[in-house]
């Protein structure tokens with residue numbers, strides 16, 4: 001019976017002996033290994049009575065077995081629900097209570113704490129450790145390898161991914177088989193993946209980037225992955241010569257750049273470097289090109305929509321932009337009030353529509369309805385502008401917008417100026433309460449280190465930065481306060497956590 005994702009990603013490989021996952025200090029996994037492990041997990045899901053549509057929540061370390069569990073869920077028609085490994089038991093309790101999974105898979109070390117939470121919600125618990133051991137594999141071992149799959153149409157759910165929830169509770173984004181497959185097909189073609197590709201994979205697999213963008217694209221292409229537990233500069237320097245492509249968050253690139261071993265010779269054979277999940281500084285793009293001769297391809301997406309835009313594969317990859325709409329995706333920048341499309345170079349709210357866009361938030365029909373326009377566009381919550389050549393620029397989240405004395409301030413505009421100042425490595429701009437204007441700008445700065453080997457930092461001359469700001473920015477946009485920190489708080493995908501910074505400066509009353 002047809003199963004949209006399984007038939008496209010897995011069934012064509014049923015007799016494929018090619019290495020799929022190349023592992024550090026372990027035997028590689030071929031396509032066959034994945035199919036067999038997934039087929040046993042599918043049998044296990046059947047034997048414990050899970051039915052198509054049942055959720056399987058998974059909070060485990062990155063492993064090939066965890067990928068096989070994702071595939072086994074797809075095969076058995078279950079909805080895969082990966083959870084960030086950093087979530088505490090209290091947070092996990094919310095997700096289990098909300099999603100009501102039939103099965104929860106966790107690391108053995110968390111079993112004692114998490115079992116009571118699962119049992120209260122009538123959810124069975126199995127374990128899977130980073131080395132593949134645990135009760136999941138033990139129980140699956142003696143079961144037959146299933147090679148058929150449950151019927152699942154394009155509209156059936158394949159996964160629920162909870163958004164990172166920096167404001168309020170996280171929401172479960174429902175992704176269908178059709179959402180995931182359409183995006184994998186698009187990316188496979190647009191980025192020209194083939195079975196010759198070897199993708200360097202150091203991303204977590206509880207997030208759309210490492211799980212769907214990387215894994216689904218490679219499965220569709222029939223290529224290989226060098227599958228590392230996480231990012232580590234030494235490992236990446238070691239494995240880059242064996243790779244053809246790399247997907248990373250911007251921090252991967254800044255860390256590689258801070259290592260002198262990154263040079264043209266190391267990567268001259270590479271076909272493609274892709275960055276996403278957080279803004280790549282234009283300077284990083286430029287520095288990477290001058291050091292390696294390679295232009296990073298920046299793309300933009302989100303949990304709810306998969307990938308929406310990309311810089312071109314052939315053609316100019318413009319630093320500081322996220323390129324153009326991918327084939328099959330429509331994007332528009334609109335005025336938040338009138339909902340009219342904005343002219344070139346004007347900032348508005350970014351809305352997207354296409355087969356890639358999710359089915360809504362799990363059990364939140366009202367919230368879902370609020371986030372879609374009457375003509376079916378999803379309101380991303382990102383502020384963007386389109387330049388006169390059609391390239392889209394993401395200028396921040398709309399909730400990061402600062403309103404001072406009734407004027408809108410886009411943090412990105414100020415951050416770009418601050419980043420350009422001598423001695424500044426990077427910056428973040430957030431609002432603090434202002435007695436007169438409601439909100440005022442606070443600039444948070446990180447100093448450049450003196451050299452790659454020496455972690456000491458250069459000093460920042462606040463007075464000259466103030467002078468530059470007053471020359472180039474209208475008064476209401478000029479930072480009222482400057483704070484120097486060692487580093488910006490980031491989440492596991494490299495996104496600066498502005499909510500954390502806002503919290504830190506909230507008692508800084510500005511006059």
Ligand code: AMP
Nearest residue numbers: 276277278279299300301302303382394
């Ligand atoms: P997530 O749902 O965790 O993937 O986060 C999605 C959000 O990350 C988007 O709504 C953007 O705010 C941000 N994002 C992703 N890719 C980029 C990019 N290339 N440039 C700027 N922001 C990005």
